[in-house]
Amino acid sequence: MLKLRSSPASPFGRKVKIAAKLLGVFERIEVVATSTTEPDDPIRALNPLGKIPALELGDGATLFDSRVIVEYLDHLAGGGRVIPAEPEERFAALRLQALCDGLCDAALLQVYEFRMRAEGERSQNWLDLQAGKVTRTLAALEASPPPVGQGIGEIALACALGYLDLRFEGRWRDEHPRLVTWLDAFAAATPAYAETAPH
């Protein structure tokens, strides 16, 4: 049995869960709730970075981060499934994943600005820098929503938009109608998206 350390709100953990469901390996994974802020949580021993998701393989080894875990699960499922094997498709999918992971990183840094710091320690300059990354990325994706069939790239985009729904009250929806349509279509075609929604 594989053990996935994650939390319901993590967009990177959600990406792994959706990939696992699409790959048919989710039943081989026990999901264990994990706190990255609690020093005694086992995560810091399993992953020195103290980050989720992390996948315990059962032989003492732990894989991270989400990209490596997804590639491992894809390999378990035969390979070339959610990460296409054909080079052109593969690099389009990996590029889109990198873009959407970066969007999540910038969104998370804004959340951490409030969660991890005292009120007087917040920086509007830093918040603006991170918000700019999110704004430019959404604008680029709205101008050209990805075609279906981009595997992990699509999954990463759906999880990024879901995280903006969760933590930023879905404000992205007002000015990005094509991405709203895109996400609706992804969710309709991918039951795993609703199944992994944070509570």
Added chain:
Amino acid sequence: MLKLRSSPASPFGRKVKIAAKLLGVFERIEVVATSTTEPDDPIRALNPLGKIPALELGDGATLFDSRVIVEYLDHLAGGGRVIPAEPEERFAALRLQALCDGLCDAALLQVYEFRMRAEGERSQNWLDLQAGKVTRTLAALEASPPPVGQGIGEIALACALGYLDLRFEGRWRDEHPRLVTWLDAFAAATPAYAETAPH
């Protein structure tokens, strides 16, 4: 001709450069100095995240981040070179790369705490959180330095240690003698490490 947007100090850019040299594709790449803090720099149009490194492919497409670029260059060089094809080796290399990239992220966040914020906006709690990631990762690597032959994992480790040398006065060296030995051996075997040293 490929165009790599980077800066001399970026550990992620250095990782790409070393990989390109080992793969024999560095001569096909023009390296273009890039500023991520200057709003008019082309990087924000090429990569909405405004991050380096980014690789312009010459057909209008731009690849990022460093992991995707390295995999692309490995593919150009035939595949399975700095990213091993055999699964056990591959996931060991990718895991080590993820760990060392995460170390760099935590080190960069400490640098940014001083560079991007006014003095009163700094948080000791945040700095301690990031320093903890670096400390735990160095301790784990010191306890068990990676064997040679881990391809991109090794390159990422060397670049992470090089970044600590550059920005944290090499203080990691005092308590991590096995990693010092490891880095000396890597540098001796890999001329590309000295060739890509930040000025």
